[in-house]
Amino acid sequence: MSVSTVSKDQFKQFVEALIRSDQRVVGVQQRNDRFVFDDLATADALRLDYDVTILSPRKYILPQKEPLLQFAAGESYTPVHEGAPMVLLGVHPYDMASINQMDQLFSQDEYDSHYMNRRQHITVIACDVVTPSENVFAASMGTATVEKGYDMLLTDIGDAYVVQAATDKGKALTNLMPQARPASEADLDKCRAVQEQNQQKLNQHVLECKPSYLPKLLEKNYEHPVWEEKARLCYSCGSCNQVCPTCYCFDVQDEVNWDLKSGTRYRAWDGCLLEDFATVAGDHNFRKNRSDRFRHRLYRKGKYVPGKIDGQIACVGCGRCITACTSNIANPVDVYNQLMKRTDIG
Amino acid sequence: MSKPRVAIFDFACCEGCQLQIVNIEEEIIDLVGAVDVVEWREAMSEQSHEYDIAIIEGSITRPEDEHRVQIIRTRAKILIALGACATIGGVNKMKNNFDLNEVKRCVYGQDAGMPHLATTTTRAVHEVVDVDYKIHGCPIEGEEFKRIIRDLLLGKTPFVPNYPVCVECKERENVCRYEYNEICLGPIIRAGCGAPCPTAQWRCFGCRGLVDNPNVDAAQEVMEQYNLTLDDLKQKMVLFNSK
Amino acid sequence: MCECCVSNEKDIYLPQPATITKRRMLNGTELFLHLELDGGKELEYMPGQFVEVSLAGIGEAPISISSSPTQKGLELVIRNVGTLTRAIHKLQVGDKLGVRGPYGSTYPVEQAKGKDLVFICGGIGLVPQRSFIRYVLDHRDSYGKVTVLIGTKCFEMRLFREELAMWEERRDMRVMETIDEAHDCWSGNVGVVTTLIPKIEKDLPGSLVSICGPPVMYKFVLMALAEVDVPQDSTFVNLERKMKCGVGKCGHCQINQYYVCQEGPVFRYSDLAHVPEAI
Amino acid sequence: MSKNININVHHVTRIEGHGNIVVNVTDGTIEKCQWQVPEAPRFFEAMVRGRRYDDIQTIVSRICGICSISHSLVATRAVEDALKLEVSEQTDRVRHLLHFSELLQSHVLHVGYLVAPDLFGEKSVVPLIPKATDAVKTIIKAHRVANQMSAILGGRITHPVTLRPGGMTRLPTEEQLRAIKSELEAIVPDLVTICEVVLSVADQLPNFTRETEYVSLTQTHPRYMESLNAYSFYHGDITSTDCNGDGPVPPSRWERVANEYVSPQSTAKWTKWHRDSYAACALARFNNQAEKISPLGKKVAGMFGLEKGCCNPYMNSVAQLAECAHVVETSLEFIDTLLSKGIEPETVNVTPRAGRGHAAIEAPRGILFHSYEFDKNGECVWGNCCIPTNQNHANIQHDFEKLVPEFMDEGEDALRQKMEMLVRSYDPCVSCSTHYLDIEFIK
Numbered sequence A: 001m002s003v004s005t006v007s008k009d010q011f012k013q014f015v016e017a018l019i020r021s022d023q024r025v026v027g028v029q030q031r032n033d034r035f036v037f038d039d040l041a042t043a044d045a046l047r048l049d050y051d052v053t054i055l056s057p058r059k060y061i062l063p064q065k066e067p068l069l070q071f072a073a074g075e076s077y078t079p080v081h082e083g084a085p086m087v088l089l090g091v092h093p094y095d096m097a098s099i100n101q102m103d104q105l106f107s108q109d110e111y112d113s114h115y116m117n118r119r120q121h122i123t124v125i126a127c128d129v130v131t132p133s134e135n136v137f138a139a140s141m142g143t144a145t146v147e148k149g150y151d152m153l154l155t156d157i158g159d160a161y162v163v164q165a166a167t168d169k170g171k172a173l174t175n176l177m178p179q180a181r182p183a184s185e186a187d188l189d190k191c192r193a194v195q196e197q198n199q200q201k202l203n204q205h206v207l208e209c210k211p212s213y214l215p216k217l218l219e220k221n222y223e224h225p226v227w228e229e230k231a232r233l234c235y236s237c238g239s240c241n242q243v244c245p246t247c248y249c250f251d252v253q254d255e256v257n258w259d260l261k262s263g264t265r266y267r268a269w270d271g272c273l274l275e276d277f278a279t280v281a282g283d284h285n286f287r288k289n290r291s292d293r294f295r296h297r298l299y300r301k302g303k304y305v306p307g308k309i310d311g312q313i314a315c316v317g318c319g320r321c322i323t324a325c326t327s328n329i330a331n332p333v334d335v336y337n338q339l340m341k342r343t344d345i346g
Numbered sequence B: 001m002s003k004p005r006v007a008i009f010d011f012a013c014c015e016g017c018q019l020q021i022v023n024i025e026e027e028i029i030d031l032v033g034a035v036d037v038v039e040w041r042e043a044m045s046e047q048s049h050e051y052d053i054a055i056i057e058g059s060i061t062r063p064e065d066e067h068r069v070q071i072i073r074t075r076a077k078i079l080i081a082l083g084a085c086a087t088i089g090g091v092n093k094m095k096n097n098f099d100l101n102e103v104k105r106c107v108y109g110q111d112a113g114m115p116h117l118a119t120t121t122t123r124a125v126h127e128v129v130d131v132d133y134k135i136h137g138c139p140i141e142g143e144e145f146k147r148i149i150r151d152l153l154l155g156k157t158p159f160v161p162n163y164p165v166c167v168e169c170k171e172r173e174n175v176c177r178y179e180y181n182e183i184c185l186g187p188i189i190r191a192g193c194g195a196p197c198p199t200a201q202w203r204c205f206g207c208r209g210l211v212d213n214p215n216v217d218a219a220q221e222v223m224e225q226y227n228l229t230l231d232d233l234k235q236k237m238v239l240f241n242s243k
Numbered sequence C: 001m002c003e004c005c006v007s008n009e010k011d012i013y014l015p016q017p018a019t020i021t022k023r024r025m026l027n028g029t030e031l032f033l034h035l036e037l038d039g040g041k042e043l044e045y046m047p048g049q050f051v052e053v054s055l056a057g058i059g060e061a062p063i064s065i066s067s068s069p070t071q072k073g074l075e076l077v078i079r080n081v082g083t084l085t086r087a088i089h090k091l092q093v094g095d096k097l098g099v100r101g102p103y104g105s106t107y108p109v110e111q112a113k114g115k116d117l118v119f120i121c122g123g124i125g126l127v128p129q130r131s132f133i134r135y136v137l138d139h140r141d142s143y144g145k146v147t148v149l150i151g152t153k154c155f156e157m158r159l160f161r162e163e164l165a166m167w168e169e170r171r172d173m174r175v176m177e178t179i180d181e182a183h184d185c186w187s188g189n190v191g192v193v194t195t196l197i198p199k200i201e202k203d204l205p206g207s208l209v210s211i212c213g214p215p216v217m218y219k220f221v222l223m224a225l226a227e228v229d230v231p232q233d234s235t236f237v238n239l240e241r242k243m244k245c246g247v248g249k250c251g252h253c254q255i256n257q258y259y260v261c262q263e264g265p266v267f268r269y270s271d272l273a274h275v276p277e278a279i
Numbered sequence D: 001m002s003k004n005i006n007i008n009v010h011h012v013t014r015i016e017g018h019g020n021i022v023v024n025v026t027d028g029t030i031e032k033c034q035w036q037v038p039e040a041p042r043f044f045e046a047m048v049r050g051r052r053y054d055d056i057q058t059i060v061s062r063i064c065g066i067c068s069i070s071h072s073l074v075a076t077r078a079v080e081d082a083l084k085l086e087v088s089e090q091t092d093r094v095r096h097l098l099h100f101s102e103l104l105q106s107h108v109l110h111v112g113y114l115v116a117p118d119l120f121g122e123k124s125v126v127p128l129i130p131k132a133t134d135a136v137k138t139i140i141k142a143h144r145v146a147n148q149m150s151a152i153l154g155g156r157i158t159h160p161v162t163l164r165p166g167g168m169t170r171l172p173t174e175e176q177l178r179a180i181k182s183e184l185e186a187i188v189p190d191l192v193t194i195c196e197v198v199l200s201v202a203d204q205l206p207n208f209t210r211e212t213e214y215v216s217l218t219q220t221h222p223r224y225m226e227s228l229n230a231y232s233f234y235h236g237d238i239t240s241t242d243c244n245g246d247g248p249v250p251p252s253r254w255e256r257v258a259n260e261y262v263s264p265q266s267t268a269k270w271t272k273w274h275r276d277s278y279a280a281c282a283l284a285r286f287n288n289q290a291e292k293i294s295p296l297g298k299k300v301a302g303m304f305g306l307e308k309g310c311c312n313p314y315m316n317s318v319a320q321l322a323e324c325a326h327v328v329e330t331s332l333e334f335i336d337t338l339l340s341k342g343i344e345p346e347t348v349n350v351t352p353r354a355g356r357g358h359a360a361i362e363a364p365r366g367i368l369f370h371s372y373e374f375d376k377n378g379e380c381v382w383g384n385c386c387i388p389t390n391q392n393h394a395n396i397q398h399d400f401e402k403l404v405p406e407f408m409d410e411g412e413d414a415l416r417q418k419m420e421m422l423v424r425s426y427d428p429c430v431s432c433s434t435h436y437l438d439i440e441f442i443k
C-alpha cells in the first residue's frame, strides 16, 4: 500500500482532474439540509465532511431499477450488462463494509455477472468519518473503520488528507495527484488518531453485546414480546429496507414495448417489510403479520445473512433506518438490547 | 387478431386524467397503433357503442350518471376506473361530509331547487358497478398508464403496488416530512406515483387511496411522537379519502 | 454497454429457449407439458429440482420438474393460478418457453437405495414426487418397497390418471388414493390424505418418507408420522415459497437461515423441525 | 334551400366538459337555438369550507385538469391576499414561468389537437397522424416541452404541488432553468412551422363577426409595465373593450364585473358586464393589449392578418398562436433574469389571520377569478370562483343567435359544423364552469 499526503487545495485539483477525465464521478453533496451521493459537477460541491447520506452508495452498485435482459419475440433473450467506469467519492467505512458484504453475496455460490460487472467498473474512494451522524453506531458494529474493499482511502487530518492507495486502480488515480508527498510519520499518527477516535465516537447507540453474539441471541428469541411491541406501530412502509446499505432483496419484472413483443426484464429493490414480500399465488402470505416481517428484518441482519458470509453481521451501524423510520421503531440496537435485557445469557 | 376497441368516458371530474393520456405525447401514436380508440369525446368526434375496454374517468354523482355507467358496464368486457375520482371518489367525495341540500344551497342559493342541478352522494365507480382494474392517482401517472395498458393488451394482470408511498419517497432520497414535524399521508397511501408531492417538499395528499391493509391503529401514537394529533391527520385525509 | 470485462461466467438470469413437444390438460386447471431444449441439449437434473420457466414479457416462475432424468426431455405440470401460468396455458405444441435451471436440492436418491419408500402426495404435490417415483421405478432393483399415497381434493382434480392406473397394475409397488369429497364415479377411499396413513402404519417407521403438498397438509401429515415414530431424519419435505431469482440472491424464499431455492425445496425434516416459519 | 333544420348535438366533442347544441328551424323560422351546459355540478365552493388556508389550491386545482395551474396560482394568490402575504420577486417570476408553461401547453393542445382536425376536415387528430406525420410530431414536441416545463416547476405536469401560500415548496435549480431555456429555444422554429401549417388551412375559419365586449387583465404591476410582460396574464386589473375611460377594476371587485346569474339552460352560471354578454379569451386579451405582445407574437398575428378590434370569434385560435410565441419569448426573458440573479433559497413563514382575499389571472381560455375568506385559525369559511368559460356561455348563446340566421341557408350539416367549431373556438372548459358559487353563503 502506498501512503501519501495531499493538501486540501491539491486534493481539490485532483477532484477537478477526475471530473474532467472520462469516468463518471459521483460524490457526496449537500441537498437542502442533508447529504446525498450524486454526480459531481465541481470539486467545490464535494462534501467529505458530511455526516451520513440519505441513501447509501448501494444505489450505484445495485441500482433501484436495473435491466437484466432484453427480450424479443420467440423467447430470444440478450443479457444487459451495464458498467460504465465510475468513481464513487466519499464512501464512509460502514458503507464500505456493506459493499464488501454484497460483493461476497453476489459472487459466491451463483456468480451474478450483472452485479459483478458493474462493481468491477466502480472505483471506490472511501473516507474516514469527520462528522458523526445523529444515529450512527458503527463503533458498536466494528465498522467505524475499514481495512479493505476500497481502492483509495482518505483521512482528513486538518489541512490535508492522508491518502492510502490500496489497489492498482487506486494507485493509478494517484497519477492525478502529482503534488502528493509520501506521508510523514506525523501525518500517519494523526491519521491513526482520527481512526482510533472514530472507533469510540461513532457510537450514538451502544449495543450491549459483541456483534458476534447476535446470531446466538436471536436463536433464543424467536418468540419474544419485543417483536409485537415494536411492530404494532409498523406501517410496513419499507423505509428501513430502502435506506439500508446491506439490504439487497429484489423483485424481477418484465416490461414490454408497444409492439407487445420486445422489452426488458429488470430487477428493482424490494423490501421484506412490505406486506406482499412473501405472498404467493392464492394470496397465501408466509409472513402475514407485521411482527413476522419486522422480526424477519432483524433476524436477517443479525443471523441469516451472517450465516452466509462467515458471521459478518449484516448491519453496519449507519443508523439510517433509525432516522428513516416514521414510527421510531426500526433501531436495531434498541431491539437487540431489549432482547439482551430479557434473555438469560448463558 | 383485430385490435381491441377502447372507449373513454368521463363523469364528474376535472378531465385531468384524460389529459395525462394526451400527455404521453409521442407515444400516443403507439397507443392508437395498438388499440382502436372508438370513443373519446374530449379528443375526437366519433362515437360508438361497440367496445371491448371502457375507461371511466370521474365519480358518479347523479342518478342519470349511475344509469349511464351501468349501460357502459354491460357493453364492456373490461372496465377500468381511471384516476382518483373514479377509483376512490377523490375530491368529489368531500361533498359527502356535508348535508347535500345545504351544499346545494351554498353553491346555488335560491336556485338550488332547479331540476338540472340534482345531485346525490358521490360514489367511486366500483361502488356502482364492477370494476376490473383501477389506475390510481389525481392525476394518473402517464408511465403507469402506459404500462397497465400494455400489460392488459398482453393479457397480463397489471402490477399495482400495495405498499406505501414511503417506498418511492425514500427511493427519491427525500427527507421525511415528519422530521420537520409535518404531517404526511405517505405511510398509509398506495404507491405508484413516484412520490412527487414529498419530493416537492410537501406532504403526500393521499390521492391514490389507502393501501390494502393500512396501519391506522398506529396513527395516534405516531402522531403524538411528532406533537401532532389524530385530528390533524383526519383533516388531511378528507381531501381525497372522504367516505 | 461495455463488453470488455463481461466475464466468461454464464449469466444466471438467462433462460434457454425450449419448445413444447406435447401438451395435455390433466384436469380443469393443470396443464402437462413435455419440452425439449432448443439445439438438442438435455438439461442435467435430478428428482426434486425445479426450473424457472419464463415467457418473455410476462415473467418467470419456479416450476418443479415432473419427469425423471432417466427419460428424454423435460416434463412440467402447471396449475393455472395467475398471470404467467395463465399465459402458459394458452401455449400450443411448437410454441416456445424460456427455461433456466435446474435449481435447488434433490431427493435423496442415493441415500434411499435399499430402503423402503413411502411417498405422501397432496394435490399438485404429486408433480415433483413423480420425478422421484419414476426414477425409482427405472432403477427398481435398487430400492425396497414402494408405497405411494395420493390425496386429491375432488374426483375431477385427479392427476396422471392413466399413469396411476398403470402403477396400480404393477406388483412391485403399492398405490393408495383418496379424495376429500365423495363422488358418484369413485368407489375408493374418501377423506383427506392422512386417513390413509393408519393403513400403512407398520411399514412407516422403517421407511424413507417423502411428503409434498399444499402448506396446510404438512402439519397434519407430520403429526400423524410423529405418532407412529417415523424418525425426522428419514422424512423429507418439499416446500414452496415465493421466488424471484431461483439462485439465492433475491431474498424472497428465505426461511430463517435457508434459501428454499438453494438448500431446498427438498429438505430433510430433521433440519427444519426447529426452524420457525418453515412448516 | 332547406326550410327545416333540426340540430341536436348531445355533448359537443373535442372540448373539455359537456355542452349541447339544440337548434330547431321550422319553415324558416327559428324556434329554438340554444347552447346548453349539462355538466355534473361538483360544488367546490361548498367543499373548501373548513379546510386550512394551505389546502385551498390543492383542492380547487381539481376544478379543471386542463388549467389546473391557473386555478392553483389564482387560489394561492387569493389566499395570500386574504392573509396579507407578500412573495419575493424570485417566487413571482418562477410562478409566472409555471403559468406560461400551462398557457403554452393548453394553447398547443387546443389549436393542434382540437381545432386543427376541423380545418383539415377530420373528426380527430388520429387520421392526421398518417397524413401529416411531421406536422403532428412538431405539435406533440411543443406540447411535450411545455409539459416538461410544468413538471420541473410545478412538481408534476397537472395539479402542481410546489405552490403554497407565501412562496414555493421547492424552487427550480439553475441547472433546471438552463435545461428549460434550451428546450424553449429549440421549439421557436417549431412554433413557426405550426403557424404555417394552420395558415395553410386558415381559409376554413368561417367569416363571421359579431361585435361584443372583450374582458381581460391589463398590466398594472410596476415591475412589469415596461417589460415583455406588459402583456399581462398574471398581474393587473380588469379591463374591457367597453371601458371607455372608466379605469380598470381591481380584482377585489370582480363580482361587479361578472354579475353572475343562473340560466335554466345550464348548470353553470352566466355573466354580463356592460352589455348582455362578454367574451373572455385569448382574443379578449389581444383586443385589450395587442400593442404589447412580443415581437414574434406580432409577427404571428400579422401572418394571419389578426388586428386589434377583431370580432370574429373563430380568430381566437389565431390569437392563441400569437400568445404561444409571446409566452416562449417572455419565458426566455424571465429565465435570463432569474439566472442572472441566481436562485436564492427562501423560507416561508405564515401566521394565519382572519380576512377575505381576491385574485384574478388569465387562464389559457380567459380571465379567472377566485375569492376566499378565512377565520383567525386560517380555516376557510367562504369561497367563490368565476371561471372564464362561465363568462363565455352567454356570449356563445348570442353568437349562435346571429350565426344561425346568417348560415341557415347552407344547410343543416354545414350549420352544425360551424356551430360546433364556434363552441370549440372558445376553447371551453365546461367542467370548470360548473363550479361557481352563490354570493350568499348561509352558515
Ligand SMILES: Cc1cc2nc3c(=O)[nH]c(=O)nc-3n(C[C@H](O)[C@H](O)[C@H](O)COP(=O)(O)OP(=O)(O)OC[C@H]3O[C@@H](n4cnc5c(N)ncnc54)[C@H](O)[C@@H]3O)c2cc1C
Pocket (backbone or CB within 6 Å): A279, A280, A281, A282, B157, C050, C059, C060, C061, C062, C063, C064, C065, C077, C078, C079, C080, C081, C082, C083, C084, C085, C086, C124, C127, C128, C239, C240, C241, C242, C243, C244, C265
Ligand atoms: C420450488 C417451487 C416449485 C413449484 N412447482 C410448481 C409446479 O410444478 N407446478 C405449478 O403449477 N406451480 C409450481 N410452483 C408454484 C408456482 O411457481 C406459482 O404458482 C407461480 O409462480 C404463479 O405464477 P403466476 O404468475 O401465474 O401467478 P400470479 O399470482 O400472477 O403471481 C403473482 C406473483 O407472485 C409470485 N408468486 C406467486 N406464487 C408464487 C410461488 N408459489 N412461488 C414463487 N412465486 C410466486 C409470482 O412470481 C408473481 O410475481 C412452484 C413453486 C416453487 C417455489
Ligand code: SF4
Pocket (backbone or CB within 6 Å): A240, A243, A244, A245, A246, A247, A301, A314, A315, A316, A317, A318, A319, A320, A321, A322, A332
Ligand atoms: S439495519 Fe439500519 S443501521 Fe443497520 S445497516 Fe441497515 S440502515 Fe444501517
Ligand code: SF4
Pocket (backbone or CB within 6 Å): A233, A234, A235, A236, A237, A238, A239, A240, A241, A273, A294, A324, A325, A326, A327, A328, A329, A330
Ligand atoms: S421504516 Fe419503520 S414503519 Fe416503516 S417498515 Fe420499517 S420498521 Fe416499519
Ligand code: SF4
Pocket (backbone or CB within 6 Å): A239, A326, B165, B166, B167, B169, B170, B174, B175, B176, B177, B178, B184, B185, B186, B187, B195, B198, B203, B204
Ligand atoms: S415524506 Fe411521507 S411519503 Fe416520504 S417517507 Fe415521510 S411519510 Fe413517507
